[in-house]
Amino acid sequence: MRNIERSSGLLVLCALAGAVWTGQAIASTAGVFQFVAGDVRVTLAAGSERPASKGSPIGVGDTVTTAKASMAQIKMGDGAIVVVQPDSRLTVAEYRYSGKEDGTEKVQFRLEQGGIRSVTGAIGHTHKGNYMIETPIAHIGVRGTDHESWYFPSRASIDGVPAEAGLYNKVNVGLTYIQTESGEVAIAPNQVGFAASALDQPHLLGAMPEFFNRSFELRGARRGGEGIPAVAAVEANARGVNWGTWRGGLVTASNRAGNSNMPADVAAKLPATAQLAAFPPQVINATYNYASGTVGGTGSPSGTISRLSVGVNLTTQTISNYSVNATVGAQNWSGNGSGTLGNYMSSGIMLRGNCSGCVPGGGSPAAIGSATGGFVGGQSGGMTTSFGMNSATQSISGSALLTTK
Numbered sequence: 001m002r003n004i005e006r007s008s009g010l011l012v013l014c015a016l017a018g019a020v021w022t023g024q025a026i027a028s029t030a031g032v033f034q035f036v037a038g039d040v041r042v043t044l045a046a047g048s049e050r051p052a053s054k055g056s057p058i059g060v061g062d063t064v065t066t067a068k069a070s071m072a073q074i075k076m077g078d079g080a081i082v083v084v085q086p087d088s089r090l091t092v093a094e095y096r097y098s099g100k101e102d103g104t105e106k107v108q109f110r111l112e113q114g115g116i117r118s119v120t121g122a123i124g125h126t127h128k129g130n131y132m133i134e135t136p137i138a139h140i141g142v143r144g145t146d147h148e149s150w151y152f153p154s155r156a157s158i159d160g161v162p163a164e165a166g167l168y169n170k171v172n173v174g175l176t177y178i179q180t181e182s183g184e185v186a187i188a189p190n191q192v193g194f195a196a197s198a199l200d201q202p203h204l205l206g207a208m209p210e211f212f213n214r215s216f217e218l219r220g221a222r223r224g225g226e227g228i229p230a231v232a233a234v235e236a237n238a239r240g241v242n243w244g245t246w247r248g249g250l251v252t253a254s255n256r257a258g259n260s261n262m263p264a265d266v267a268a269k270l271p272a273t274a275q276l277a278a279f280p281p282q283v284i285n286a287t288y289n290y291a292s293g294t295v296g297g298t299g300s301p302s303g304t305i306s307r308l309s310v311g312v313n314l315t316t317q318t319i320s321n322y323s324v325n326a327t328v329g330a331q332n333w334s335g336n337g338s339g340t341l342g343n344y345m346s347s348g349i350m351l352r353g354n355c356s357g358c359v360p361g362g363g364s365p366a367a368i369g370s371a372t373g374g375f376v377g378g379q380s381g382g383m384t385t386s387f388g389m390n391s392a393t394q395s396i397s398g399s400a401l402l403t404t405k
Contacts, residue, residue: 029057030095030107031076038070038086063091066114076107080121085150086158088114093134101126109133115150137198138167139179146172148212158211166196168205170212170347173370173388178202189370190347208347276341279314279380286312286404288383293400295326298393303328308400310373310383317341319349322371324387328396331357335367335389348372355391367391381405 033040033056040052045061052064052072064072064084072084078097084090094108105123109116111133120142124131133140135151150168157163169176170192177186178193185202187193192209195202279286290308297303304327311320322337322344332355339349351371354364369389376382381404388397 029059029077030062030092031058031074031080031082032056033058033072034075034081035071035073037072039067040070040072040084041065058092060092060095063089065089076121076123078105078107078121078123080107080123081119082109083117085115085117087156088116090114090116097123103127103130106130107132111135111149111151113151113153115148117146117148119146135167137180137200138195138202139184140167140169140176140193141179142174142176146174147176148172150211161211163209163211164196166194166200168209168212169193170208172348172372190343190350192347208343212346276314276375276380279375284313284315285320286314286380288312288402288404291382291401291403293398295328295396295398297328297331297333297396303396303398305398305400308385308402310385310402312341319344322349322351322387324351324353324371324398326396326398329357331355331394331396333367333389333391333396335369335371335387337371344372345374346372351387351389353389355389355394358391358394362392365392 033052033054036052036054041049041064042052042056042058043049043063043065045059050056052058058064058074064074066072066084066086066088068087070086074082074084076082076097077095082090089112091110091112092107093110094106097105097107101122103126105127107123107130109132112135116133120131124142131142133149135149136153137151140149148170150163152163152165154165155162156165167178169178169187171187171189173189175186175188176193177184178195180195180198180200180202182199182201185193185204187204192205192212193202194205288310290305293305293308295303295305305324306327307323307325310322312318313320318340319338322335324333324335326333333353334355335351335353337349337351343349348370349372351367351369353367355367356364358367359365367389368391369387371385371387373383373385376384383402384399385402386397386399389395
């Protein structure tokens with residue numbers, strides 16, 4: 001058992017990686033709302049209430065409450081990104097960050113109900129126990145950068161999809177574990193851990209809960225591992241989607257893609273059935289090739305995607321081959337993977353490959369990671385995708401737009 005304080009009211013996130021905000025956080029300000037959709041309220045520590053809005057601060061002791069079909073994205077002072085999902089309640093119980101990792105930095109959230117997606121920042125990078133979230137029933141330790149947690153005090157429904165009471169934790173990148181008074185379970189990428197109560201033995205679920213596919217999720221590049229900045233798509237026009245480089249976590253591709261009648265990020269969040277229904281009926285196999293995107297890695301915020309292609313088989317409902325080659329600094333990365341369309345459009349598929357130059361003079365050590373994506377355009381003629389890979393002590397992550405032309 002790991003040496004973590006045992007309490008049925010703690011959800012502990014020990015983050016290994018994150019992008020650092022260059023400015024120091026104001027003493028009473030923990031973060032700033034970057035995006036607000038629907039009815040989102042902030043109850044201040046003093047007791048008054050106000051609506052949340054883009055650019056408004058959130059302070060220590062403040063509670064964010066989202067209504068149904070509403071959500072908020074917050075950028076914390078240390079560079080962390082927190083997406084508060086619909087019908088959720090999250091409190092910033094404690095926050096200390098002076099702009100450096102000297103052991104005094106600390107963040108503590110309290111998740112009373114609903115869900116969050118977290119891409120961690122500087123806090124917890126060096127002092128792993130300083131990033132904490134409380135829930136009523138369990139501890140979760142995180143060895144990674146990108147994960148989603150939901151806590152339901154009682155049986156719930158998200159967009160008509162039922163969810164049993166308990167704590168769920170899905171890993172996108174990294175490794176986590178859930179710990180209750182009865183034990184713990186380790187959770188790897190594309191897995192979901194679950195605990196029904198404080199006395200329940202946590203365990204892995206055999207299938208991805210459907211409500212994860214219905215939750216709001218701002219798409220961006222996934223960080224592949226320790227120490228690399230988030231590199232994501234925004235602000236550089238390429239075939240109708242705004243692409244570029246941005247350090248800080250999750251972002252939105254805010255323009256239109258192909259012949260789509262909706263923003264690319266919204267199209268990628270549609271249910272899988274809606275995306276697949278856009279394919280012309282005569283299409284059985286489709287190959288998507290790289291059009292534009294960004295990639296970065298440890299010690300080098302930008303690189304080049306030399307090749308990226310994705311083969312789709314609609315008969316078997318699979319990604320038949322996901323193949324990527326990228327150069328970041330002196331490193332040459334390659335990765336390949338396959339899997340079900342359902343996993344690719346939700347939790348992601350596994351990538352395996354090599355990295356030449358990740359260990360100077362050490363040949364091409366193995367690399368491992370994951371990729372996810374969604375279809376865009378009037379006839380699903382485009383695809384947005386994000387990927388991340390680790391090799392030795394090095395990591396890369398990237399986002400791209402692909403087309404069938």
